[in-house]
Amino acid sequence: MLVESADLSGLAGRVAVVTGGTGVIGRSICQRLARYGVAVAVSGRNLDQLAAVVENIVAIGGRAIAVAADVTDPSAIEHLRDETERQLGTVDFVAAVAGGGGEPVALADLTLERWHATLDLNLTSAFLTLKTFLPALAAQRRGSVVTIASLSGQHIIPQAQTTASSAYAAAKAGLIMLTRHAAREYGPYNVRVNTISPGTVLSDRIAQMPNQVRENLDYAHPLRRIGQPDDVAGAVTYLFSDQAAWMTGSTLSLNGGFAML
Numbered sequence: 001m002l003v004e005s006a007d008l009s010g011l012a013g014r015v016a017v018v019t020g021g022t023g024v025i026g027r028s029i030c031q032r033l034a035r036y037g038v039a040v041a042v043s044g045r046n047l048d049q050l051a052a053v054v055e056n057i058v059a060i061g062g063r064a065i066a067v068a069a070d071v072t073d074p075s076a077i078e079h080l081r082d083e084t085e086r087q088l089g090t091v092d093f094v095a096a097v098a099g100g101g102g103e104p105v106a107l108a109d110l111t112l113e114r115w116h117a118t119l120d121l122n123l124t125s126a127f128l129t130l131k132t133f134l135p136a137l138a139a140q141r142r143g144s145v146v147t148i149a150s151l152s153g154q155h156i157i158p159q160a161q162t163t164a165s166s167a168y169a170a171a172k173a174g175l176i177m178l179t180r181h182a183a184r185e186y187g188p189y190n191v192r193v194n195t196i197s198p199g200t201v202l203s204d205r206i207a208q209m210p211n212q213v214r215e216n217l218d219y220a221h222p223l224r225r226i227g228q229p230d231d232v233a234g235a236v237t238y239l240f241s242d243q244a245a246w247m248t249g250s251t252l253s254l255n256g257g258f259a260m261l
């Protein structure tokens, strides 16, 4: 396999864990890391999808394992850590990607059950992931962790064509502060913790939109397009690399200029 570039130093031979590794964005992150010579523990709940991502990586000559885990379950995340260490060795990088908003609902219609489920998936999951992996990274005095927030957690554009649920936005806003606290606590151990805040990234739902709606959405971005999963993967790879050695506690806005924060 060709290790793509010597510029992204410090990646080849390392070990990464990617939660949400079977999703649109997670798959792209796993594949890109593998192309840079990182061994990847791909995590999610669906065994068939996990096997497919691993198969694709192995097909390009990369190294990957599948570890099923529900990110809202503390013991499952501990299993993810232990299984990765057992099969791939010491973990260097963690991408906490698992999450999602679902269809937006009005506040008055937001049930307490859905509120809790959204916070569990998008905020508590990251808390559990950070809590489980950071002590081991600190012990080896090296590591980089990336969480995936959302533009919805930073900003509201009242005239935007798409909107997020308030529970999702609140969870992602909380995730940004959680990430900063982790960065402050673990910086002295040479462990960096950053968040990426993507705007709209191409998903199956967006791909099915009528052409005119899609064109309007693209046009709303100064770069005249929504994001591709690989745009996020590129940012994760950068944050894991030594190129970002002095970057921690940052929120990297990635939105084609849709909102300049």
Ligand SMILES: NC(=O)c1ccc[n+]([C@@H]2O[C@H](COP(=O)([O-])OP(=O)(O)OC[C@H]3O[C@@H](n4cnc5c(N)ncnc54)[C@H](OP(=O)(O)O)[C@@H]3O)[C@@H](O)[C@H]2O)c1
Binding pocket: 019, 020, 021, 022, 023, 024, 025, 026, 043, 044, 045, 046, 049, 069, 070, 071, 072, 097, 098, 099, 100, 101, 121, 148, 149, 150, 151, 197, 198, 199, 200, 201, 202, 203
């Ligand atoms: N797409 C966008 O436009 C966009 C924009 C901003 C931020 N984001 C954020 O980016 C991240 C990835 O989004 P995406 O578009 O790639 O979503 P996606 O395609 O729906 O993928 C979601 C991933 O999370 C996993 N997951 C869901 N619930 C889980 C659970 N309880 N335990 C473990 N894994 C779970 C899914 O796997 P299983 O269901 O098989 O477990 C899947 O791998 C999310 O945090 C999302 O909020 C997305």
